[in-house]
Amino acid sequence: xxxxxxxxxxxxxxxxxxxxxxxxxxxxxxxxxxxxxxxxxxxxxxxxxxxxxxxxxxxxxxxxxxxxxxxxxxxxxxxxxxxxxxxxxxxxxxxxxxxxxxxxxxxxxxxxxxxxxxxxxxxxxxxxxxxxxxxxxxxxxxxxxxxxxxxxxxxxxxxxxxxxxxxxxxxxxxxxxxxxxxxxxxxxxxxxxxxxxxxxxxxxxxxxxxxxxxxxxxxxxxxxxx
Amino acid sequence: xxxxxxxxxxxxxxxxxxxxxxxxxxxxxxxxxxxxxxxxxxxxxxxxxxxxxxxxxxxxxxxxxxxxxxxxxxxxxxxxxxxxxxxxxxxxxxxxxxxxxxxxxxxxxxxxxxxxxxxxxxxxxxxxxxxxxxxxxxxxxxxxxxxxxxxxxxxxxxxxxxxxxxxxxxxxxxxxxxxxxxxxxxxxxxxxxxxxxxxxxxxxxxxxxxxxxxxxxxxxxxxxxxxxxxxxxxxxxxxxxxxxxxxxxxxxxxxxxxxxxxxxxxxxxxxxxxxxxxxxxxxxxxxxxxxxxxxxxxxxxxxxxxxxxxxxxxxxxxxxxxxxxxxxxxxxxxxxxxxxxxxxxxxxxxxxxxxxxxxxxxxxxxxxxxxxxxxxxxxxxxxxxxxxxxxxxxxxxxxxxxxxxxxxxxxxxxxxxxxxxxxxxxxxxxxxxxxxxxxxxxxxx
Numbered sequence: 001x002x003x004x005x006x007x008x009x010x011x012x013x014x015x016x017x018x019x020x021x022x023x024x025x026x027x028x029x030x031x032x033x034x035x036x037x038x039x040x041x042x043x044x045x046x047x048x049x050x051x052x053x054x055x056x057x058x059x060x061x062x063x064x065x066x067x068x069x070x071x072x073x074x075x076x077x078x079x080x081x082x083x084x085x086x087x088x089x090x091x092x093x094x095x096x097x098x099x100x101x102x103x104x105x106x107x108x109x110x111x112x113x114x115x116x117x118x119x120x121x122x123x124x125x126x127x128x129x130x131x132x133x134x135x136x137x138x139x140x141x142x143x144x145x146x147x148x149x150x151x152x153x154x155x156x157x158x159x160x161x162x163x164x165x166x167x168x169x170x171x172x173x174x175x176x177x178x179x180x181x182x183x184x185x186x187x188x189x190x191x192x193x194x195x196x197x198x199x200x201x202x203x204x205x206x207x208x209x210x211x212x213x214x215x216x217x218x219x220x221x222x223x224x225x226x
Numbered sequence: 227x228x229x230x231x232x233x234x235x236x237x238x239x240x241x242x243x244x245x246x247x248x249x250x251x252x253x254x255x256x257x258x259x260x261x262x263x264x265x266x267x268x269x270x271x272x273x274x275x276x277x278x279x280x281x282x283x284x285x286x287x288x289x290x291x292x293x294x295x296x297x298x299x300x301x302x303x304x305x306x307x308x309x310x311x312x313x314x315x316x317x318x319x320x321x322x323x324x325x326x327x328x329x330x331x332x333x334x335x336x337x338x339x340x341x342x343x344x345x346x347x348x349x350x351x352x353x354x355x356x357x358x359x360x361x362x363x364x365x366x367x368x369x370x371x372x373x374x375x376x377x378x379x380x381x382x383x384x385x386x387x388x389x390x391x392x393x394x395x396x397x398x399x400x401x402x403x404x405x406x407x408x409x410x411x412x413x414x415x416x417x418x419x420x421x422x423x424x425x426x427x428x429x430x431x432x433x434x435x436x437x438x439x440x441x442x443x444x445x446x447x448x449x450x451x452x453x454x455x456x457x458x459x460x461x462x463x464x465x466x467x468x469x470x471x472x473x474x475x476x477x478x479x480x481x482x483x484x485x486x487x488x489x490x491x492x493x494x495x496x497x498x499x500x501x502x503x504x505x506x507x508x509x510x511x512x513x514x515x516x517x518x519x520x521x522x523x524x525x526x527x528x529x530x531x532x533x534x535x536x537x538x539x540x541x542x543x544x545x546x547x548x549x550x551x552x553x554x555x556x557x558x559x560x561x562x563x564x565x566x567x568x569x570x571x572x573x574x575x576x577x578x579x580x581x582x583x584x585x586x587x588x589x590x591x592x593x594x595x596x597x598x599x600x601x602x603x604x605x606x607x608x609x610x611x612x613x614x615x616x617x618x619x620x621x622x623x624x625x626x627x628x629x630x631x632x633x634x635x636x637x638x639x640x641x642x643x644x645x646x647x648x649x650x651x652x653x654x655x656x657x658x659x660x661x662x663x664x665x666x667x668x669x670x671x
Contacts, residue, residue, distance in 0.1 A: 027448070027513070028448055029448070029450070030448050030449055031449055031450035031451075033490075034488065034490055034491045038491065039488075039490070039491035039492070039493060040417075042408070042416050042417040043416070044387065044388060044410050044414075044416055045410050045412065045414060162334070162387055162410075162411050162412065164273075164334040164336060179669070179670060181273060181333065181334045183386070183387065196386045196387030196388065197386055198271055198333065198386035198387075200270055200271055200386070200447040201271075201386055201447060201490075206490055209490075
């Protein structure tokens with residue numbers, strides 16, 4: 001298991017280190033991103049609360065991690081080795097993290113969250129090891145690596161965010177033992193979900209344009225009731 | 227543990243070489259172990275079936291005096307080797323007749339949304355818990371109020387975490403002036419985007435062609451573009467077709483436009499003049515194939531919307547379907563390799579097959595009589611199986627013996643269509659078979 005864990009981290013680091021300039025125009029995202037503030041991001045739904053534990057094994061509520069800053073939150077599990085899934089999402093968050101280090105306005109208002117949906121394996125200790133990704137940029141936006149105490153505590157969070165996760169029939173699948181939809185959420189300062197990204201739309205240039213669009217908005221309001 | 231990892235990171239050269247190998251291996255394994263399949267016309271954001279489809283979901287219009295007379299979701303078993311292969315194994319009726327039309331899965335493939343063109347209701351089913359027996363979840367009842375007056379939800383197109391619902395009409399005057407609407411996967415309203423008109427052009431290029439009509443809406447993520455097409459409003463699609471066809475004034479109220487949008491911002495960028503009601507849109511799948519096909523129902527033409535060598539988007543007529551006189555092409559299906567286009571023609575009940583390997587110069591290579599009327603076609607990802615339905619609209623379907631209602635399945639070998647099974651929806655007292663979607667117990671990412 002330890003070997004597998006180390007290999008997974010290596011995968012993450014490899015894709016992270018291999019990533020290029022977020023300002024470039026890769027073949028999968030062959031367009032120019034829109035100017036921040038030139039478009040609207042309507043409220044999709046409130047960002048739900050839930051009980052979590054951080055990488056120091058301290059309890060933290062999801063509400064604390066989705067209010068008062070603009071939040072980019074990615075659901076992941078560290079055993080995932082599918083090229084266009086969790087390692088990809090983490091790579092994009094890393095690109096955003098790097099970009100925030102060079103933009104004080106973004107760093108001041110943004111936080112990143114990587115939330116595991118595999119609590120049995122993604123312990124606080126494992127999330128702490130994963131958090132080395134964020135450890136070398138003191139001027140960047142804060143990046144939290146969190147997990148749940150148990151599957152029953154996680155389940156209502158997954159349901160509220162519409163994060164589909166299933167066990168694969170083959171637990172030894174080399175891409176990882178879980179089937180899941182890639183979901184990354186953009187959440188405003190008031191705790192409203194304003195965009196949901198999948199692998200086809202998780203272009204760091206678009207995410208940064210969305211973050212800056214929210215920065216240009218007026219003061220935050222309370223989450224919109226549904 | 228953390229110390230170990232940090233130590234490893236100090237051996238950067240060795241680690242990177244190993245990691246690169248792991249990444250390459252993971253990519254390779256992912257390709258060779260995961261045979262994703264699906265309908266070729268599905269959204270690029272949709273979770274894919276692994277292997278072959280097992281069920282066919284058929285959104286079916288109720289017929290007064292036939293069975294329970296209600297619209298229903300019908301499930302046909304298409305699992306190879308099943309003792310029920312080609313048979314109806316389940317149906318679930320919804321209240322009344324809503325002009326059942328198109329449907330769509332949420333992007334995680336856990337829910338199926340069924341839209342009613344007349345009632346503007348959307349019925350939501352859980353297809354995840356037991357794909358063979360979809361479970362009714364709820365109905366969006368207040369669509370027209372919630373959306374600010376959009377009406378006639380045409381279907382439901384999955385986007386990440388939300389549904390895009392292109393409409394055909396509006397609640398105010400039931401004309402073709404309409405909108406694109408977004409709902410969350412939970413069924414909560416998000417936004418309405420009215421299609422541009424000449425009077426409300428919003429800076430769109432080609433504003434002189436902006437008629438405000440809608441029909442299909444499909445995204446090419448790689449280019450961040452959304453393409454929409456145009457049909458007609460409730461006053462026309464709920465009217466008897468023979469009567470409508472004699473009314474020149476009413477027949478002038480059909481869409482003649484396609485619109486290219488910036489998908490991320492949902493802002494219309496360019497309107498194309500495409501006369502004759504362009505209906506279904508099919509983007510090519512190839513990584514460098516920046517084009518989409520459509521067919522105009524009233525003028526029987528194939529159209530190509532494409533990015534030219536200067537990066538500008540254009541639309542042009544590329545072929546006539548069925549010679550002179552018009553055959554009412556209503557649905558198209560593009561093979562996953564972008565080489566073959568199947569065109570269903572309601573007028574004469576034929577499926578015409580075009581070689582579109584040169585998308586600018588299609589060439590008809592085959593045609594097959596499917597029935598006395600034919601509407602939708604769904605094609606498997608491997609191109610070997612095609613499924614057809616019969617119903618266009620309750621008031622537009624043919625009368626008497628010509629009003630066959632069916633699902634018919636065929637095998638395609640690259641040269642001809644061979645029958646596999648047929649289900650008679652009239653004999654089974656089910657109704658008018660309209661759109662089909664594939665279901666399975668095996669869904670990947």
